[in-house]
Amino acid sequence: MSVGIIDAREWQRVFDLKTGQKADIEHPTVDMVKGIIAKHSFPGDVEMATNAWVTDTALELIEKYQPQFAFISYGLPYFTLRFHDKTADERQNIIQSVFAEVDRFVRDSGFTPVIVGSGGLVPLKGYIDISRLDGLAIASNWSASYAGIHDASARDLDYLNSLPQIERIVNKFELLNLFDGKPEEGFRLPEYLVVAKEGYTYKSAGTTLRKAVQIPGKNYFIPISTDLGKVSSIIDIRRLIENHLPNKKIALIVIEGLGEEDFPLPYRRCINSIGWYHYEQGELQFFAMYMGRHHFLAYPQGYRYYEDDDENQPYPFSGYFRDIPTDTIGVNMRLKRIAVGSRSMFPHTTTGADICIECFARNLFNQGVMATINDVILC
Known part of the structure; x- marks a missing residue:
């Protein structure tokens, strides 16, 4: 049984991730994760402190779980720039803040980074x-x-x-x-x-x-910065990382809402599209990066999602997702993997990591922190 844990500052609840039913489970990993999310309350989708929250939470989880691979995502630029008018100076402060936290994460974790900008926004x-x-x-x-x-x-x-x-x-x-x-x-x-x-x-x-x-622009190309080698498309990122994972600890770091025009690091252009279709900043883009293939047909835009919405739908805390991916970066290499991000639901619904920690927020309303633990870890 995979479990979820919600921390609302004043209380915590452990539940079966698939059914949503309350679960009473005693396990050292559950206790460890409960302690981490109790310590790191989520500041909010558009609060500048959120960048540091991602870094601090990820560093503590790395220290205590010792993973070989980490999925890290910083969602603040996407939410802030999408819903709030910002001056040029304010915009630059947001960009500097998130990349300062990326630098701190890389320095303190010792992980080799693959840093991706998910694409810019336009008026x-x-x-x-x-x-x-x-x-x-x-x-x-x-x-x-x-x-x-x-x-x-x-x-x-x-x-x-x-x-x-x-x-x-x-x-x-x-x-x-x-x-x-x-x-x-x-x-x-x-x-x-x-x-x-x-x-x-x-x-x-x-x-x-x-x-x-x-709103999201037509980002047919997005920036990627890494010393591991070249990739031409986002579906090549998985192969690049897995080629180096046996010998390195690697973090795939996604900066949401920033494209080539705002990316301050040396980078290469990476194809973020297939034919006329371009990926927006969302779950389909994450799937393409983490799975190494296009996963559009499983959750296409514009589908009748409500047809799945009844009392028998699995994963009630996972939006319209009906399953948790199992074919993602590093899954066949028997490595420890974590995911930490400030985009609600995406870490646990797209990465397939052993342990995921994410904000528990809906439409910018902050409700706490959510963590998930894969059933393989609890066996």
Whole structure:
């Protein structure tokens, strides 16, 4: 049984990660992780202290668990720049803060870093109204460029094709071909995937959360900084790291919300796309990096996620994810692996690490810290 632990400062709860039911378990690793998350309360998605929280939490977990590989993600730039207007000086302070913490992590941990910027943000230009279609439109605040259309009428397609803010409309068969999928893998795909031009996003029933001032840009390339060697695409990062893992302790460090224009380190351009499709800062990008392959068809943008949402859905603390990945960096090498990050749910739902520690926040509302421990560690 894999377990989750939630720390809300005044209390902790241990539960079965798959069922969400309370679990009474005695294990030294559980006690160790409970102690770490009790000590390191999460400051908040847009609080500058969050950068130090990632570093401090990761360093203590490394000291006590002694992993060979670490997934580390700093989400502050993404959340802060997306939802708050910042002056040029304030923006620079954010960038300097996160890279100062990256430097501290690398220095104090002794891990060899692979540092990736997940891509920059651009000012919001306007909205594409898809709220009155005859068919069902599914969009999300967390995906600016993509929306799914189901049961589209001819009038819907005429309307969408008339909008100058739309870059392209792609049917599900084209999506299957792009991601080299089999017909049976397309059952979750929307009938059409709508792709917005840069700077535009959607207005629909699923996009009524906080208003963004910036949204993900068209980051077909992202920066990567490492002395381990060259990679041409984000799906090559896994191979690069695994080639060196037997002889080095390595950390894959993702700086969310920063692209080439803001990356202060020497870097190489890394392909962040396949064909016309580019990865936004989200779970699909994380999957591509950690799994070494494109994993779009499992959780495509615009799919009917609500069809899985009932009392029998597994992993109730993991959003719409139905499983925890097992084929990620280092999994076949029998190495200890950890993940620490300030992006809620992503560390434990995308990395497959032995122990994950992440913020427990939803839509910028801070509810505490969550940790997960893989069942293999508890056996």
